[in-house]
Amino acid sequence: MDEETIELLALRAGLARALADFPEDVEAAAKQAVGVLERIKQEPRA
Amino acid sequence: MRDGSLNELHWLGVGEAAHAIAHEKLSPVELLEALLARIDALDSKLNAFIRLDREPALKAAHAAEAEAKAGRLRGPLHGVPVGIKDIIDVAGLPTTCHSKILEDNRAKADAVCVQKLRAAGAIVLGKLSTHEFAIGGPSFDLPWPPARNPWNTDHHPGGSSSGSGSGVAAGLFPMALGSDTGGSVRNPASCCGIVGLKPTYGLVSRRGVFPLSFTLDHIGPMTRTVADNALMLQAIVGHDPLDPGSAATPHGHYAAALERPVRDLRVGFVRNFHEVDMPAEPEVTAALEHVVRTLQMEGAEVRDVTLPTLGEFAAVNRVILQSEAWAIHGQWLRDRPGDYGQLARRRLMSGAFYSAGDYVQSQRRRLQMIAEVEEALRSHDVLLCASSMDPACRIDEPAEIDRTYPRQARTPFNVTGHPALAMMAGVSADGLPLSVQFVGRYFDEATVLQAARAWEQASGVDGRHPPIV
Numbered sequence: 001m002d003e004e005t006i007e008l009l010a011l012r013a014g015l016a017r018a019l020a021d022f023p024e025d026v027e028a029a030a031k032q033a034v035g036v037l038e039r040i041k042q043e044p045r046a
Numbered sequence: 047m048r049d050g051s052l053n054e055l056h057w058l059g060v061g062e063a064a065h066a067i068a069h070e071k072l073s074p075v076e077l078l079e080a081l082l083a084r085i086d087a088l089d090s091k092l093n094a095f096i097r098l099d100r101e102p103a104l105k106a107a108h109a110a111e112a113e114a115k116a117g118r119l120r121g122p123l124h125g126v127p128v129g130i131k132d133i134i135d136v137a138g139l140p141t142t143c144h145s146k147i148l149e150d151n152r153a154k155a156d157a158v159c160v161q162k163l164r165a166a167g168a169i170v171l172g173k174l175s176t177h178e179f180a181i182g183g184p185s186f187d188l189p190w191p192p193a194r195n196p197w198n199t200d201h202h203p204g205g206s207s208s209g210s211g212s213g214v215a216a217g218l219f220p221m222a223l224g225s226d227t228g229g230s231v232r233n234p235a236s237c238c239g240i241v242g243l244k245p246t247y248g249l250v251s252r253r254g255v256f257p258l259s260f261t262l263d264h265i266g267p268m269t270r271t272v273a274d275n276a277l278m279l280q281a282i283v284g285h286d287p288l289d290p291g292s293a294a295t296p297h298g299h300y301a302a303a304l305e306r307p308v309r310d311l312r313v314g315f316v317r318n319f320h321e322v323d324m325p326a327e328p329e330v331t332a333a334l335e336h337v338v339r340t341l342q343m344e345g346a347e348v349r350d351v352t353l354p355t356l357g358e359f360a361a362v363n364r365v366i367l368q369s370e371a372w373a374i375h376g377q378w379l380r381d382r383p384g385d386y387g388q389l390a391r392r393r394l395m396s397g398a399f400y401s402a403g404d405y406v407q408s409q410r411r412r413l414q415m416i417a418e419v420e421e422a423l424r425s426h427d428v429l430l431c432a433s434s435m436d437p438a439c440r441i442d443e444p445a446e447i448d449r450t451y452p453r454q455a456r457t458p459f460n461v462t463g464h465p466a467l468a469m470m471a472g473v474s475a476d477g478l479p480l481s482v483q484f485v486g487r488y489f490d491e492a493t494v495l496q497a498a499r500a501w502e503q504a505s506g507v508d509g510r511h512p513p514i515v
Contacts, residue, residue: 013398018383025388029395037404039361040411
């Protein structure tokens with residue numbers, strides 16, 4: 001995930017303040033999420 | 047204590063203390079004062095408490111003493127002190143979640159699990175350290191310092207129920223409540239050499255507990271012995287119609303299962319976790335093999351079992367946990383990100399980067415994983431596996447914490463909801479606890495406790511205490 005995509009997703013989630021004050025934390029959070037998704041293998045009552 | 051049989055009251059177990067109080071050999075006030083003296087002597091090194099509720103606890107102990115003298119016992123835990131993880135509401139006290147965000151969040155009522163403990167006669171001693179919001183820690187950038195490990199205070203005690211694990215192991219209190227969303231009862235139990243049980247999902251109400259992840263959160267008992275764990279579990283189980291995750295299922299009589307022999311018990315040994323997925327430290331592997339041999343000597347039948355990889359279990363747990371946590375923390379993270387510690391801020395913000403589709407796919411994969419564990423438990427009465435792949439590392443080495451914290455086999459059973467108990471399997475050459483985990487069928491905590499008790503009895507691990515003075 002590149003920097004631009006991270007920024008776009010963070011802004012869409014309303015994280016403008018975090019992006020301004022803690023940019024390295026936003027980047028770490030995004031990269032962690034991407035790393036997690038790569039590990040999951042891709043058929044609930046009436 | 048009237049017969050003078052035990053001069054170290056702080057090592058008295060839950061059952062022993064309750065029995066002595068019921069037979070007027072011990073006063074609840076005497077017990078509480080011994081524990082308060084122990085806390086005063088040690089907690090400046092351990093940081094197990096966020097808030098010690100000294101005066102109300104003493105008042106409750108005096109009331110319990112009067113009731114015991116009058117022959118009126120409230121229940122099986124009459125007069126026995128308990129510590130409460132500070133994400134769980136205790137009426138009148140702040141539930142801070144170890145965070146600046148909730149510093150002034152005073153609880154109006156007891157959580158259901160606390161109500162049940164009080165109804166059984168327990169005395170609430172105070173609120174205990176946790177990782178921030180049960181996810182971010184150990185951290186040094188929060189309003190309170192992190193708890194430390196009584197086996198070596200330079201090391202972490204595991205988390206997120208870190209004060210619960212540290213305090214029980216150090217003899218500050220004989221039992222504590224913890225919560226477990228990705229292993230947070232069993233991690234401190236493993237690191238501190240005590241017994242921590244994550245019950246079946248839905249067995250214990252979560253009403254009055256600050257949520258981390260609605261479909262992964264569990265509340266569990268933490269004690270120094272398996273028998274005490276059964277006693278505490280018995281007090282807190284039960285259907286709660288106001289917790290949508292609570293199960294209307296009859297629960298067992300746990301103490302009765304403890305002395306059942308394990309002869310012919312079918313044990314599935316999940317080797318792939320610690321041999322293939324996350325190769326464990328040699329000392330951990332040797333300890334697990336010793337547990338297996340011991341159970342075989344007791345007549346259990348042990349066979350190898352393979353489950354999905356730990357890496358995938360952990361990933362499914364993460365996506366679900368962080369997505370659900372984002373639904374709770376999103377607004378605070380938008381408005382006041384600086385009021386979180388860095389670890390919690392990073393871990394909670396990850397939830398903003400998953401899509402709805404990612405969450406749904408993880409829940410679908412979760413159903414397949416549940417089916418695979420259920421299949422293994424159709425031909426085995428209990429599963430045995432690693433808990434932590436390493437002993438606890440130093441608390442001031444964040445890189446080593448980052449490396450070792452994920453090296454564990456606990457998240458699978460948050461994903462599937464099966465009951466899982468972690469306890470001591472031995473002690474490392476450096477004097478730190480090693481651990482093992484027992485896993486059972488849904489609502490069959492009795493067999494999990496039975497297997498754990500067999501190991502405890504044969505090994506004597508319940509007699510080992512940390513060297514802290």
